[in-house]
Amino acid sequence: MTHLRAPDKGPGTPLAPAGGDPAAGAGRWRWAGGRGDLVERLFAVQSLFALLLVFVLAIAVSPRRDGEILFLSTENLGNIVRAVSEIGIIAIGMTFVVLLGGIDLSVGAILGLSAVGTATLMVDSGLGILPAVTVVLLIGALFGALQGYATARLGIQSFIVTLAGLQVARGLARIWSGGLGIPIAYGDGPQEAPPAFEILNGTINGVLPVPAVLFIGIGVAAIVVLRKTAFARHVYAIGGNEKAARLSGVPVLRVKVAVFAIAGLLAAVAGIIHAGQLNQGSPNDGAGYELDAIAAVVIGGTSLAGGTGSMGGTLAGALLLGILNNILALNNIDANVQLLIKGLVIVAAAGLQKLRRSIV
Numbered sequence: 001m002t003h004l005r006a007p008d009k010g011p012g013t014p015l016a017p018a019g020g021d022p023a024a025g026a027g028r029w030r031w032a033g034g035r036g037d038l039v040e041r042l043f044a045v046q047s048l049f050a051l052l053l054v055f056v057l058a059i060a061v062s063p064r065r066d067g068e069i070l071f072l073s074t075e076n077l078g079n080i081v082r083a084v085s086e087i088g089i090i091a092i093g094m095t096f097v098v099l100l101g102g103i104d105l106s107v108g109a110i111l112g113l114s115a116v117g118t119a120t121l122m123v124d125s126g127l128g129i130l131p132a133v134t135v136v137l138l139i140g141a142l143f144g145a146l147q148g149y150a151t152a153r154l155g156i157q158s159f160i161v162t163l164a165g166l167q168v169a170r171g172l173a174r175i176w177s178g179g180l181g182i183p184i185a186y187g188d189g190p191q192e193a194p195p196a197f198e199i200l201n202g203t204i205n206g207v208l209p210v211p212a213v214l215f216i217g218i219g220v221a222a223i224v225v226l227r228k229t230a231f232a233r234h235v236y237a238i239g240g241n242e243k244a245a246r247l248s249g250v251p252v253l254r255v256k257v258a259v260f261a262i263a264g265l266l267a268a269v270a271g272i273i274h275a276g277q278l279n280q281g282s283p284n285d286g287a288g289y290e291l292d293a294i295a296a297v298v299i300g301g302t303s304l305a306g307g308t309g310s311m312g313g314t315l316a317g318a319l320l321l322g323i324l325n326n327i328l329a330l331n332n333i334d335a336n337v338q339l340l341i342k343g344l345v346i347v348a349a350a351g352l353q354k355l356r357r358s359i360v
Contacts, residue, residue, distance in 0.1 A: 046352060047300045047316035054320050058327040070330055078209055082277075084322035085211035086111070086270040088315065090289055091296040092222045093144075093263035095314045098297050100259050101239040101306025102158035106147065106165035107267040107293060110140050111286030113173040114271025119182035119281030122193040129194050137268050143169060144264020145257050152256035166290075173283035181282035184275065200276025211273045218266065223311045235259060239306030295342070296321055299349040317349075 062071035070076060090107045097104045114136045121132035147165050151158045186195045202210050226232045234255045237245040246252050270289075275281045300317030302309025324345065328338045 047313040047320070050299065050349075051316045051320045051323075054323050058323050061327060061331065063330055071327060074207060076326065076330075078203070078207060078212070080319075080322045080326045081212035081215070082209035083325065084318045085209070085215035086274055086277075087289060087292045087296060087321070088215045088318035089218055089266050089270045089273070090263075091293040091300075091314050091318050092218055092311065093266035094290075094293045094297050095222070095226075095300070095302055095309065095311055096235060096259045097158070097263050098294075098302050098304060099235050099239045099306060099309050100256065101242065102151065102256075102259075103162065103294065103304075104144075104147070104158065104260065104263045105162040105290050106143070106169055107263060107270075108286035108289035108291075109166045109169035109173070110143055110264055110267035111271040111274060111289055112281075112283050113143075113169045113176070114140055114268040115275040115278075115281035115285045116173045116177045116182060116283055117281070118272050118275040119184050119193075120176060122197065123182060123184055123191055126190065129197055133272055136272055137265060140268025140271070141261045141265040144267070145261035147264070148257035148260030149253075151260065152253045158260075170283065177281065177283050179283060181280045181284075184279045184281070197276055200273055201279075211277060214269070214273065218269070219311065219315045223315075226311045231255070231258070236307055239308075241307075292321065295346050298346060298353070301349075301353070303353055304350075320345075 058071050059069060062069045064070065090111065094104055094107065117136045117139060118132055121127045121135060122129070125132075127135070143165065147158070147161050150156055150161045184193045184197070185191070186193055186198055188195075200210055204210065204213055226235075234245070234250050237248070237250050238252055238255060242252060267286075271281075271286065274285055278285075296317040297309070297314050298304065298317070299320055300309070300313030300315070302313060321342070324342060325338070328341065333341075
């Protein structure tokens with residue numbers, strides 16, 4: 001994981017060294033020197049340390065059956081990755097938005113809209129998998145792009161825009177489905193989805209769930225994008241100091257539209273997976289998922305102020321939440337206590353971010 005330090009936010013602060021185009025200068029971003037350098041390096045791996053700590057604690061407190069540690073069973077580990085795949089994919093898109101200095105509250109509702117769209121297009125409209133999935137992905141990306149455009153062009157805070165987007169997406173899902181869940185039955189007849197769509201309920205070699213494979217693949221691709229592309233440097237630059245980025249020639253409007261489009265697209269991907277795993281699309285699907293995604297991003301060390309963070313941290317944060325949920329469930333911890341514990345973890349992560357800003 002590489003944490004790039006965004007420039008300071010003071011007016012007139014140069015975005016990049018003299019003579020440098022911030023859009024082209026991956027190598028021109030520098031670690032802070034001295035104590036800040038050490039602190040940055042330590043915080044860069046905080047999420048991995050936290051993930052390792054929670055993993056070890058989960059082994060220690062896991063119930064046993066005939067001497068077997070239930071937490072470490074192949075089936076249980078596969079279930080953990082399967083369970084976090086949807087939230088993890090949404091969190092990947094959320095990371096881009098947060099790095100930009102924004103927030104996206106609509107992704108859970110877009111998931112619900114996408115699940116309804118997937119079920120309706122295949123079952124009621126008789127579309128094949130490829131056309132149905134393509135339409136749903138386009139809807140998700142377009143929905144996100146419109147929100148990005150409203151944020152950048154109209155200067156409305158992303159919190160407000162996406163809060164409205166949440167309501168719109170949920171309303172569209174209910175109109176599209178008639179307010180009811182659309183069950184997905186498989187077969188070659190009318191009102192049936194293509195049997196191949198069941199692959200989302202399958203596993204690779206009987207071990208790794210297909211949604212987990214998609215999550216890992218998208219996560220790796222996002223890491224590469226965030227570490228190797230000029231687009232990512234634009235995102236960091238805008239999140240660090242939007243005014244300076246604009247003055248330096250960064251296409252702020254295009255980058256914001258693209259980032260929110262990515263978040264909408266990935267929420268649609270999660271919606272398609274959700275429909276495949278539950279064999280239905282309901283307008284209420286995905287409620288509250290946006291909060292879990294934000295929690296994964298924060299636990300992963302990405303600053304809600306924008307400009308600092310990593311995709312690897314988000315993946316670790318998503319897995320940490322999944323392990324936490326799993327071990328609490330294995331020990332039959334009361335659901336209300338589970339919420340309390342997860343809330344404390346998020347507060348601790350936010351506290352570490354504040355400590356980091358005060359030291360660096």
